[in-house]
Amino acid sequence: MALGKPLDITMTDMEFRMICELLKSRCGLHFDEDSRFLVEKRVARRVQENDVGSFGSYHFLLRDRGRGEEELATLIDTLTTNETYFFRELGQLTALVEEIIPEVILRRRALGSSGPVTIWSAGCSSGEEPYSIAALAMEAGLNPAKDLRIYASDISRTVLTRSRRGIYRESSFRETTPALRSKYFIEKDGQHKVSDELRRCVDFIHLNLMDRDKIALLGTMDVVLCRNVIIYFDMETKKRVIETFHEKLKPGGYLLLGHSESLINISSAFELQHLKNDLVYRRPAPGESLSDPWHELASAAVAQVEDDRGPR
Ligand SMILES: C[S@@+](CC[C@H](N)C(=O)[O-])C[C@H]1O[C@@H](n2cnc3c(N)ncnc32)[C@H](O)[C@@H]1O
Structure with missing residues (x-):
């Protein structure tokens, strides 16, 4: 789906907590208030890409046993740091x-x-x-x-x-x-x-x-x-x-x-x-x-x- 104009929605405290809790329990990733801007921006793109309209609906999608797994993998890709190089350390x-x-x-x-x-x-x-x-x-x-x-x-x-x-x-x-x-x-x-x-x-x-x-x-x-x-x-x-x-x-x-x-x-x-x-x-x-x-x-x-x- 073409992304077009960025979605104009704001993540509530509750939505931020729910999404962070899910990321922590499913893959150990920890995001605090300092990373809120990054989380909100990247999750908003996934909301838009999936055309689900809100962070709440997106959280619901992530918990879905079928589509949720695949979407969580995509979200993790957008949130994790994959920085690496040959012969590091x-x-x-x-x-x-x-x-x-x-x-x-x-x-x-x-x-x-x-x-x-x-x-x-x-x-x-x-x-x-x-x-x-x-x-x-x-x-x-x-x-x-x-x-x-x-x-x-x-x-x-x-x-x-x-x-x-x-x-x-x-x-x-x-x-x-x-x-x-x-x-x-x-x-x-x-x-x-x-x-x-x-x-x-x-x-x-x-x-x-x-x-x-x-x-x-x-x-x-x-x-x-x-x-x-x-x-x-x-x-x-x-x-x-x-x-x-x-x-x-x-x-x-x-x-x-x-x-x-x-x-x-x-x-x-x-x-x-x-x-x-x-x-x-x-x-x-x-x-x-x-x-x-x-x-x-x-x-x-x-x-x-x-x-x-x-x-x-
Ligand atoms: C910064 S890279 C480190 C790569 C390499 N070990 C190095 O030191 O160059 C961190 C990697 O950890 C992976 N990662 C983060 N959480 C993970 C999890 N719960 N299970 C498996 N891999 C995870 C990320 O996808 C990312 O590719």
């Missing part, structure tokens, strides 16, 4: 491929088990994060298709479609070196497409982090990355989502948050690990303390990677 991704993954592999071997290291990029936006992990893993001498299983999820279907297409604009490459860019991306007609080799390494899934039933269908993980996502949630939702990650992580598994995020006042179930390249959270294994063999294994893993690689 590189120190942390380096810690993942050079310290965490080797430690998990070594710990597995010590326990006599095998299988790929499972990694979940939760809130992956348009896919730059999981593709960066696959590229860095290859650079570190791993074979992501065999050594890793990378899952990437987001609530927005629009960004997931972009992830799967794997075609990116210039702004996604602001932190990408020319060497990595020419190795893992193909340039054609002014567009940059991620190589098939990288695309094969990542499984994209549509997932709302509030949907515990669907999350239960995912297996347990060695590493969860949830970077620059929980900043948009209120305290109650942050606690709930972090609790879910704790359940999904194997004992000894790692949780990587964005650099502006921490677990202070949210959870005490994780311990902070000082790695060479970054600080990360870890779900302790039962009965483990700071003097336990894990620390020796971690140091041994890092030393081995450095030996294998030789002097830089």
Whole structure:
């Protein structure tokens, strides 16, 4: 439908509260008075697009079991921030491929088990994060298709479609070196497409982090990355989502948050690990303390990677 002239309606306090409450309970997104102008403007466009005439009727539409789900997904797309780029917070991704993954592999071997290291990029936006992990893993001498299983999820279907297409604009490459860019991306007609080799390494899934039933269908993980996502949630939702990650992580598994995020006042179930390249959270294994063999294994893993690689 053509939008034409903007709809001249004002959101009442009650309508604002009802819509924010629905967004919070269904997808964890938190909007307060400071974001009222933004919410009102964007919801007004959806009211107009759906031709329902008022915010009240639109709220009713969102609660509809059939059409409501699809409309909520569209509304979320207009309200969420999908900002991301390749190799964002590189120190942390380096810690993942050079310290965490080797430690998990070594710990597995010590326990006599095998299988790929499972990694979940939760809130992956348009896919730059999981593709960066696959590229860095290859650079570190791993074979992501065999050594890793990378899952990437987001609530927005629009960004997931972009992830799967794997075609990116210039702004996604602001932190990408020319060497990595020419190795893992193909340039054609002014567009940059991620190589098939990288695309094969990542499984994209549509997932709302509030949907515990669907999350239960995912297996347990060695590493969860949830970077620059929980900043948009209120305290109650942050606690709930972090609790879910704790359940999904194997004992000894790692949780990587964005650099502006921490677990202070949210959870005490994780311990902070000082790695060479970054600080990360870890779900302790039962009965483990700071003097336990894990620390020796971690140091041994890092030393081995450095030996294998030789002097830089
Ligand atoms: C700023 S992006 C972060 C992308 C990437 N992790 C990074 O750090 O570059 C935040 C993403 O979280 C997603 N998101 C927000 N709420 C969500 C929810 N309840 N479930 C799943 N994803 C959600 C948004 O759709 C958005 O793509």
